[in-house]
Amino acid sequence: MKIPPVKGTRDFYPPQMAIRNWIVDGWRRVSRRNGFEEYDGPILEYLKMYQIKSGEEIVEQLFSLTDRGGRELAIRPEITPTLARMVNQRINSLSRPIKWFSVPRLCRAERPQKGRLREFFQWNIDIIGAAASQADAEIIFTTLDYLREVGLTANDVKAKISSRRLLAAVLKSLGVSDEALEPLYAVLDKRTRLPAETFEQLLGELVADGPAVEKILAFMEAGSIEEVGRALPLEGDIRRAVEELDGVFAVLKSMGVQDYCVFDPSIVRGLAYYTGVVFEVHDVAGGLRAICGGGRYDNLLRDFGGPEVSATGMGMGDCVLEILLERKGLLDAGSAKPQLQYFVASVDEVFRPKVYEITAEVRSRGHSANFSYKHGGLSKQLKEAAAQNAKRCIIVGQECLDGNRIAVKDMASGQQQLIDIGEFLSQLEVGPDK
């Protein structure tokens, strides 16, 4: 009986797994040096958790199930609701600011396409309990710190930064009501993905006033914060939102990533829960979906039954990132064939016990080692060593029983030397894996 893999999922054979690990290890390393601690939640949560605040698109894409106890559950499509639940559960004992990261496996029943799969991994960083715009800057800096480290330059990617708070202030100054804001965000977020006519029609349904529509479109195309200031009255909420954005850009400049950062008021974000600074990172060449996105979501903990606590965060999936890194030739470090450090061979079957013993000794010092499971001559074993990409071969022969010596052969140069076993093992004391 032959069974295929499930549509939209990936099998990670060792070469693909090496790339995934290289990506995830980088996320972890950069998170930690930026002061984030790792957390994780279950892959199953109550279905209703995603029906509160995640937005319609995500709810439609849920893999949901009813367990034997009649509970309606879902496989997590994002981890932010879990984060809100976990932080709320211990809000009084966690010292703030809470700087946490996670690299969850997520599932969404999307139509599989380039950069979108039904199962993927997503780097999440969040800062909870810090209302200051430095926290927003930290999220953007940490994101860019990773992208810069893997070799992407400011010519390759840009962080497009805007503010829901600014957008709300602008929309309200143009007469848009509070209730119309949320559906309007959803439409504005789709601007570049919809045909211009469809977009303008949807916009017209929500904003009846023609001149206001024009002004909204003009705002979304502003090339700088100054330009917004020239087009609109810099006062009240608009002024405060602009000052907040100025603060974020100032910190990013001090941190040396200003080349990566641009103000782009067309960034809205699809998720319903954003309240302040929002951003997405895009490839400059275009043609790919956003590499990541994030922003401030000050009401989410309250919406999940907790207190009013401010929060800001970012999520980056592995699929678009991997496509971009491959295009830029930056995946080499992650896809290099792993080397086996030692292959232990023998010139005759009688030395087998010594082969097992030396293999175990080498491994216990943190070096990788294999031996052959087949009965075969030395040349066959050396072929197997080469097939396993072994760096060195240890050869056990009569000298081992007579004088405790083994031959160590460098597989690249072919050079070989006899060495005392004890001396050889003592040189191994500090292995790369220990």
Place this chain on the structure above:
Amino acid sequence: MKIPPVKGTRDFYPPQMAIRNWIVDGWRRVSRRNGFEEYDGPILEYLKMYQIKSGEEIVEQLFSLTDRGGRELAIRPEITPTLARMVNQRINSLSRPIKWFSVPRLCRAERPQKGRLREFFQWNIDIIGAAASQADAEIIFTTLDYLREVGLTANDVKAKISSRRLLAAVLKSLGVSDEALEPLYAVLDKRTRLPAETFEQLLGELVADGPAVEKILAFMEAGSIEEVGRALPLEGDIRRAVEELDGVFAVLKSMGVQDYCVFDPSIVRGLAYYTGVVFEVHDVAGGLRAICGGGRYDNLLRDFGGPEVSATGMGMGDCVLEILLERKGLLDAGSAKPQLQYFVASVDEVFRPKVYEITAEVRSRGHSANFSYKHGGLSKQLKEAAAQNAKRCIIVGQECLDGNRIAVKDMASGQQQLIDIGEFLSQLEVGPDK
């Protein structure tokens, strides 16, 4: 709206996540030095994949769902069927022996209890394409290599080793038919978990012949391979199975783990697909479920539509392991509070840009660093540094603007020195995370 976590799942707050990472990192490190390469599959597979060979218990515990396309899927309860599917898909291009490991997240709708949860992580190591008993020994050695490395001694844990092949030969020599073997394995596997009466009743239903039942029970209590040889005729399949077991023990002795290994014919394993050597590791003190189990499963690839390829493997969950390590006081290494390497503070708000700049520089060299998001005096910042378990504090003051110098304060000793920024950063060049 307050939503609880799903029954039988765990929230991994940073301290719990640190322990999980410490366990999983150890599994990975030991796998690699024993020559295994990492793979992974999707968390969703077709439901029918588990209905083939996993055995009734696992099928009953599946979290299954029907997606929008009408496909019947399940969250993986084990990874071996995925492994068989993946290897079969590329059987002709993978060079053998295939030595692969994985650390999948698995879900089973079991009744949550000590050491059994509905979601857990499981270390899997498998060798495919090697019929030799050295491959079985490698699986057992690698398992013990990990347990030994985390500090468990032969007084703490024992690998109990037996053979389905030996058991089958013994049962058939006592007149048990081929068809009765599989249900009999399921009953014999439960021997220590069922009341003696229930067990003997179930056994009697499958084996009508009274003296044969006595002999089966005597076999299962044999304390050594020699004892089996004295009680039963050492010929044919029994002899070959005994020789195979002798071979496994000989390799384990050469590899230096004989103290951990005992022959125990009562080990049967619950899964239906085992065909040869089987083993479980148990805590010597007792009271816990098996820490892990495994064995040879030579027919599984064929049963999944592939060719006849021999295979042997092991699975170890994180739940029982963690309980045992905690009891033995061996979790300290995994649960140490992480240290922040640098907290960057300033004596006045005017130095803030320099704080951001230095933080970014320190991080880019691979060291972790934070700064305060609050406006506050130096003493408040130092308190925040202490709360974040910072090792050192960098203090930016007038000397920084005047002479490019910063104060570096050791948080444990309280000692502080002024140092040139360039000199300080150049000393950081090789960070622990780079």
